[in-house]
Amino acid sequence: MRIGKYKLSIIESGFFSLDGGAMFGIIPKVLWQKSNPPDEANRVRLATRHLLLESDSKKIIIDTGMGDKWDEKSKNIYAVDEKFSMNSALNEKGLKAEDITDVMLTHLHFDHTGGSTIRNNGKLEPAFPNAKYYVQKQNLDWAIKPSERDKGSYIKENFQPLFESGVLNFIRGDQKFDDEIELFVINGHTFGQQMVKISDGNTTCLFCSDLMPFVSHIPLPYIMGYDLQPLVTLEEKKKYLKLALDENWKLFFGHDPEVAFATIKKFGEGYIADEKFKSFDET
Numbered sequence: 478m479r480i481g482k483y484k485l486s487i488i489e490s491g492f493f494s495l496d497g498g499a500m501f502g503i504i505p506k507v508l509w510q511k512s513n514p515p516d517e518a519n520r521v522r523l524a525t526r527h528l529l530l531e532s533d534s535k536k537i538i539i540d541t542g543m544g545d546k547w548d549e550k551s552k553n554i555y556a557v558d559e560k561f562s563m564n565s566a567l568n569e570k571g572l573k574a575e576d577i578t579d580v581m582l583t584h585l586h587f588d589h590t591g592g593s594t595i596r597n598n599g600k601l602e603p604a605f606p607n608a609k610y611y612v613q614k615q616n617l618d619w620a621i622k623p624s625e626r627d628k629g630s631y632i633k634e635n636f637q638p639l640f641e642s643g644v645l646n647f648i649r650g651d652q653k654f655d656d657e658i659e660l661f662v663i664n665g666h667t668f669g670q671q672m673v674k675i676s677d678g679n680t681t682c683l684f685c686s687d688l689m690p691f692v693s694h695i696p697l698p699y700i701m702g703y704d705l706q707p708l709v710t711l712e713e714k715k716k717y718l719k720l721a722l723d724e725n726w727k728l729f730f731g732h733d734p735e736v737a738f739a740t741i742k743k744f745g746e747g748y749i750a751d752e753k754f755k756s757f758d759e760t
């Protein structure tokens with residue numbers, strides 16, 4: 478798919494699993510297990526799906542997934558599927574980590590920035606050696622000093638080396654990145670998460686990140702138990718789902734195990750998915 482000067486491609490760097498109850502908050506299992514069947518440990522499967530935006534001068538990737546720095550215990554807890562990796566996903570597109578010019582980080586949770594750094598001879602380095610990385614300053618500040626409740630989600634080895642090597646660029650608030658790319662700050666899931674909107678006025682795609690990780694999170698009360706401010710998430714969903722409906726946006730899901738993006742339609746007072754797509758070839 479093309480939007481303005483960018484060619485959009487889907488990169489899938491892996492799969493892992495999280496507790497189904499935590500993924501769906503107050504929604505009863507009898508409802509969410511239909512769309513997201515749990516395993517024997519009550520975990521549901523998550524993809525780590527990225528957008529790759531290529532222009533003549535840039536190759537931008539949004540988020541970096543789980544990465545490969547996990548110990549055996551964590552691999553078991555999160556059922557990290559090691560058949561996949563960012564490098565092999567890039568190779569399938571004829572690219573290497575060296576080719577990436579910009580890494581847009583929606584937030585610094587381990588499943589979004591785990592692949593930002595690699596261990597090389599015991600030393601932590603940026604995984605994309607020629608890239609500038611971007612994050613909201615507010616999210617970095619929180620990531621350095623998270624609460625006791627969410628500190629398990631922020632692992633410093635995934636972002637501290639970026640900061641120290643000077644490749645991490647700070648964004649403050651909503652911002653236009655260039656003619657097609659715009660960043661919107663949301664604060665329900667964590668503080669200073671940014672969504673990425675790519676638009677040329679005709680076609681618009683929103684990288685929802687953890688506002689709505691699965692297509693099944695479109696209905697308004699489907700809000701993760703992880704969220705620090707669930708009622709803020711609710712208001713943010715109302716705001717962006719209305720815009721998505723009014724302006725016919727494609728909503729891109731970073732974690733849905735099947736659906737890459739979808740359009741939405743009205744359903745009662747809320748919304749549900751309309752058309753669902755696994756790849757851009759179907760559009």
Ligand SMILES: [Zn+2]
Pocket residue numbers: 584586666687
């Ligand atoms: Zn998150």
